[in-house]
Amino acid sequence: MPADNPAGLGWVAIIRLGLVQAAIGAIVMLATSLLNRVMVVEYTLAAAIPAGLVAWHYAVQLSRPLWGHGSDRGHRRTPWIVGGMALLAGGALLAVRATTLLPDSGWLGGALAILAFTAIGAGVGAAGTSMLALLASGVAPQRRAAAAAVTWTMMIAGIVVAAGTAGALLDPFSEARLTSVANGVALSAFALACLAIWRLEPAIAQDFSLQERGEVPGFGAALREIMQETAARRFTVLIFVSMLAYSMQDLILEPFAGLVFGMTPGESTSLSGTQHGGVLLGMILAGVGGSAFAGRLPVDLRVWIVAGCAGSGIALAGLAVAALAGPGWPLTANVFVLGFCNGVFAVSAIGAMMGLAGAGEKTREGVRMGVWGAAQAIAFGLGGLSGAIGVDIARRIAAQDGAAFQLIFAIEACLFILAAGLALQATRRESANRMGVASA
Numbered sequence: 001m002p003a004d005n006p007a008g009l010g011w012v013a014i015i016r017l018g019l020v021q022a023a024i025g026a027i028v029m030l031a032t033s034l035l036n037r038v039m040v041v042e043y044t045l046a047a048a049i050p051a052g053l054v055a056w057h058y059a060v061q062l063s064r065p066l067w068g069h070g071s072d073r074g075h076r077r078t079p080w081i082v083g084g085m086a087l088l089a090g091g092a093l094l095a096v097r098a099t100t101l102l103p104d105s106g107w108l109g110g111a112l113a114i115l116a117f118t119a120i121g122a123g124v125g126a127a128g129t130s131m132l133a134l135l136a137s138g139v140a141p142q143r144r145a146a147a148a149a150v151t152w153t154m155m156i157a158g159i160v161v162a163a164g165t166a167g168a169l170l171d172p173f174s175e176a177r178l179t180s181v182a183n184g185v186a187l188s189a190f191a192l193a194c195l196a197i198w199r200l201e202p203a204i205a206q207d208f209s210l211q212e213r214g215e216v217p218g219f220g221a222a223l224r225e226i227m228q229e230t231a232a233r234r235f236t237v238l239i240f241v242s243m244l245a246y247s248m249q250d251l252i253l254e255p256f257a258g259l260v261f262g263m264t265p266g267e268s269t270s271l272s273g274t275q276h277g278g279v280l281l282g283m284i285l286a287g288v289g290g291s292a293f294a295g296r297l298p299v300d301l302r303v304w305i306v307a308g309c310a311g312s313g314i315a316l317a318g319l320a321v322a323a324l325a326g327p328g329w330p331l332t333a334n335v336f337v338l339g340f341c342n343g344v345f346a347v348s349a350i351g352a353m354m355g356l357a358g359a360g361e362k363t364r365e366g367v368r369m370g371v372w373g374a375a376q377a378i379a380f381g382l383g384g385l386s387g388a389i390g391v392d393i394a395r396r397i398a399a400q401d402g403a404a405f406q407l408i409f410a411i412e413a414c415l416f417i418l419a420a421g422l423a424l425q426a427t428r429r430e431s432a433n434r435m436g437v438a439s440a
Contacts, residue, residue, distance in 0.1 A: 068368070
């Protein structure tokens with residue numbers, strides 16, 4: 001960190017926060033990837049069931065601004081992070097139990113599943129929002145984008161490690177093996193997060209001083225301030241559209257691999273790990289090549305958002321072709337490219353988000369990150385649910401798995417191209433504004 005900002009977070013502290021992100025990603029992978037695949041393929045449940053549960057956990061995350069505002073007013077993030085991680089891990093363990101009950105005890109399994117995914121959503125909201133607020137408020141402004149890239153890269157690395165480990169240990173599949181593997185992932189991730197955050201915040205406690213922007217406003221006043229900012233509104237729309245496209249394939253990729261390409265649970269889980277490995281590489285490239293580590297915000301990053309969205313659209317068009325081509329298609333390579341382009345887009349968007357987080361006159365980082373997190377949650381919930389329901393409907397109408405998945409992948413590709421257009425338009429407006437200021 002720069003010498004004139006001794007209270008700010010250094011790289012070791014940033015990496016420790018990245019470990020918290022890695023722990024969150026590892027546990028969420030269980031619910032949104034592994035359990036989704038088991039419900040649809042092994043238990044032959046409708047894809048809409050796990051999609052609805054995942055959508056519900058995103059709906060619960062609409063409370064993110066409240067979590068962020070609470071940590072703003074309390075001037076302490078650590079209790080919210082640890083409490084959220086406890087909720088997240090407990091919810092994941094309960095979700096595994098609910099999954100094993102669904103085939104034989106639908107009502108009991110369903111009730112437990114709703115409770116479990118409520119806890120998962122609340123845990124992600126509390127821990128994730130408070131962690132991002134700690135990052136935004138504790139890191140020097142010129143390093144916020146770099147810190148976002150580091151922590152998100154570590155989150156994807158956590159998903160890759162958890163998915164790869166779970167995939168290797170799940171075969172041959174059994175309920176006992178599923179429970180054992182899931183318990184190990186959830187409890188290990190919770191322990192890692194607690195160790196990473198331990199005694200980290202007191203070193204930067206002065207970053208939450210009320211002297212710079214005065215007393216933290218009430219929740220309603222904070223929301224009004226954010227929504228009155230043109231840049232914040234436009235960025236919210238961009239986040240929603242791009243994350244809607246990003247999330248539509250999230251719940252159907254593993255069932256697609258199982259139904260169309262005949263992959264086992266372990267193989268499809270490993271395929272998910274391959275995708276996230278591509279995301280990891282894309283994030284690293286965007287973080288360096290997009291000058292995120294030099295702290296130039298947010299125009300340069302929007303150019304990378306355009307590139308990431310356009311590339312993701314092309315990769316999804318490839319999956320649409322794969323849906324009809326079948327096992328002869330290079331699925332692993334296609335999924336890796338999709339993940340790579342998703343990573344380029346994601347780290348660029350996160351870097352821009354971090355740069356705007358501290359822009360409020362009175363509002364703090366917690367509530368601002370909560371608002372954008374809520375927009376992302378809405379998009380993720382709608383995207384995952386619409387993707388899964390769309391596949392179910394298309395499979396019934398077309399009576400062919402390949403044609404059903406092809407339609408959904410094509411829709412996702414179009415949404416990503418739309419998001420690229422929005423990002424390009426925002427870049428042009430920003431450039432025009434700068435030229436106008438310069439000429440004046």
